[in-house]
Amino acid sequence: MDDQQAQHLLEFLRPETRLDVKGQATQYILGLTGTPEGRRLLATRPDCVEALLALTHDPSLAVAKDAYHALINLATEPLAHGALTEGLPGLLSRLLDPGFPLADQVCAVLSNLSREEASCRELFAALQQREAGGGLVPVVDAFCTEGFNAKASLHYLGPLLSNLSQLPEARQFLLDRSRCVVQRLLPYTQYVGSAIRRGGVVGTLRNCCFDHGSHEWLLSEDVDVLPFLLLPLAGPEEIPEDEMERLPLDLQYLPPEKQREPDPDIRKMLLEAIMLLTATKPGRQLVREKGTYVVLRELHQQEADPGVLAACEKLIQVLISDEPEAGMENLLKVEIPADVEEQLQRLDQQEEEEEGKRPGSGSEGLHR
Known part of the structure; x- marks a missing residue:
């Protein structure tokens, strides 16, 4: 679609256009936003984005809904964000x-x-x-x-x-x-x-855990975040009595029908949030004292997703390792040597590539 065709199409996207013509034009635009090429093309036309924003006010619910669905798809294109933020x-x-x-x-x-x-x-x-x-x-x-x-x-x-x-x-x-x-x-x-x-x-809580100055408060009785992060990771397995007593009350004597969080992405985010809480020495002590290792041990035995398994193993390693030497207790502040950081980035990239080869993996689908 060239500029002349786009301008011609815009004539049919005006609020005053006859309903049937306007409806067909909106459906055509929606179809364009269903492909990467179409989204990139429309994202470079702020006037198209503005026209769609205007049509979200249309008296016809069908036209307004199609306009919104087109905007949902266009919102995945950074080039369209300038015009979208105006609305x-x-x-x-x-x-x-x-x-x-x-x-x-x-x-x-x-x-x-x-x-x-x-x-x-x-x-x-x-x-x-x-x-x-x-x-x-x-x-x-x-x-x-x-x-x-x-x-x-x-x-x-x-x-x-x-x-x-x-x-x-x-x-x-x-x-x-x-x-x-x-x-x-x-x-x-x-x-x-x-x-x-x-x-x-869970994503919000994980992001909040990047603030290491709030860790002790988050783990204190004022918030008590840890049980809410651990409970979705816990299953129905029987745990020895002496280990059960170390767990937070909400994780003790779970019923046989208790199920773990079914979404692997959410399980991974939960583990990442707990991992962040172990960045400081007081945080590590509190996480250890609450029997976190017991929950992770059972999770590790049942986990099938490679990404979740790797996150679980990293967290277990932190919990069972000796404390870092003086001056390096806050893991979020430790400076990583350039060669080590480069190696870690390569490993992360390899892990992402492996996950991308798994059936069903890939970017999130368009919202319709």
């Missing part, structure tokens, strides 16, 4: 409107848009402008309120929060000890209704 105020208003029927589609657009750091910062800034000093409050409230929108599940608020929590300023809000934010998210590590919501929360 953030309207998108956020509709996301947080309890009666808006297409809030799930808005949520998916914002989730994809927030994957890139620059657009994620734009989104966070737009939230701050909506509510000075506490821009994440309405998002967390909507996420934690069952039935917030009777017409939308809002499961993609989980990945949206996870993406936002990559920003230090967002983590600062989530870890603010004068609020009760991270504590509200903890029960969702066991949310059975949606792996998307569950994975989003």
